Amino acid sequence: MTMRHNVLIILSAVWLSASQPSLAAHPSTEQEASTAFRDICATGPLTPAAVFDRAAAQGWRKAGDNLPKDFAPSTQRMSPDSKSSLLLSATSETSDGERRDICSIAIGVPVQGLESTIETWLGFRSYFAMGRSATFMAVRSGDSWRSGNELDQSDFEKAKARGEFYTIIVGDRGTPQPDESYPAQVILMRVQPTG
Numbered sequence: 001m002t003m004r005h006n007v008l009i010i011l012s013a014v015w016l017s018a019s020q021p022s023l024a025a026h027p028s029t030e031q032e033a034s035t036a037f038r039d040i041c042a043t044g045p046l047t048p049a050a051v052f053d054r055a056a057a058q059g060w061r062k063a064g065d066n067l068p069k070d071f072a073p074s075t076q077r078m079s080p081d082s083k084s085s086l087l088l089s090a091t092s093e094t095s096d097g098e099r100r101d102i103c104s105i106a107i108g109v110p111v112q113g114l115e116s117t118i119e120t121w122l123g124f125r126s127y128f129a130m131g132r133s134a135t136f137m138a139v140r141s142g143d144s145w146r147s148g149n150e151l152d153q154s155d156f157e158k159a160k161a162r163g164e165f166y167t168i169i170v171g172d173r174g175t176p177q178p179d180e181s182y183p184a185q186v187i188l189m190r191v192q193p194t195g
Contacts (some may be wrong), residue, residue, distance in 0.1 A: 030111040033086055033186065036079070038121060040088060041103035041188045043143055051090035051103050052077060060088055068181060085109050087182060094194055101190045106182035114184055115170045122168070124149070132172040139164050163192040 040054045052060075059080030062073035068087065071078070079086035085108025092101045107114075115134040119125060124147035126134035137148035139159050148156070148165055159165040172184040 029085065029107060029109050030114055030117060032079070032084065033105050033107045033111070033184075034114065034117045034121065036086060036088070037105045037118075037186045037188070041090075041105065041186075042140075042145075046101045046103060046188065046190055048075065048090040048092055051088070055088055085182075097194055098191050099194050101192075102187065104185050104187040106185040108182050109184075111172060111184045114172050114186065118168065118170050118186060122147075126170075134170045136168040136170075138166045138168055140166055160192055163190060165192075166190050 036058075039058070040051060040060075044050055044054060055077045060077040061080065062071075062077055064078070066083070067078055075089055075091050077088040078084075079088075087106040087108070088104070089106070090103045092099065094100075112132070115126070115129065115132055118136065119134070122136060122138060122145050124136075124138075124145075127137040127149045128135040137151070138145050139148045139151070141164060148159065151159065151165075156165065167187075167189045169187040169189070170185075171187070
């Protein structure tokens with residue numbers, strides 16, 4: 001793995017180390033979040049335009065009730081149900097010869113078992129896990145996924161060059177933290193060369 005991926009794993013470990021026991025779990029919200037992640041982030045092209053097209057087809061919104069005060073309609077959408085607590089974000093940036101595409105679903109209530117739900121969907125174990133959170137290394141061909149955990153450096157570089165290598169991070173703190181509205185999220189990130 002590259003230094004950037006190792007740094008990402010370390011940063012996710014720091015974020016995850018603040019995990020606390022859950023006050024209350026919301027299984028229906030967890031299922032709603034994992035389904036949205038699969039159907040919006042992990043299907044089709046991973047560009048903000050394509051992500052937001054898929055979200056719009058399912059009724060996700062950039063206006064209406066219960067939007068966070070710092071809501072950014074250029075990069076975020078709220079779930080169709082104004083009573084739901086899901087926030088979709090999609091961004092793409094280019095620097096240092098790389099393009100980073102990111103799609104995430106943040107969950108505004110404590111959940112339980114999000115990591116195992118994503119593991120079951122992918123069909124393989126995480127590369128790194130701590131508490132209720134995990135990081136998965138994955139190779140995507142079309143809409144099928146396989147583990148990237150055992151790739152050697154050469155295979156990793158080839159998958160990355162083809163835009164097929166992804167990192168999936170499940171972050172679940174269990175309870176909201178001060179000044180944080182979303183105690184759980186699942187993130188899909190692809191880093192690929194721009195050339």
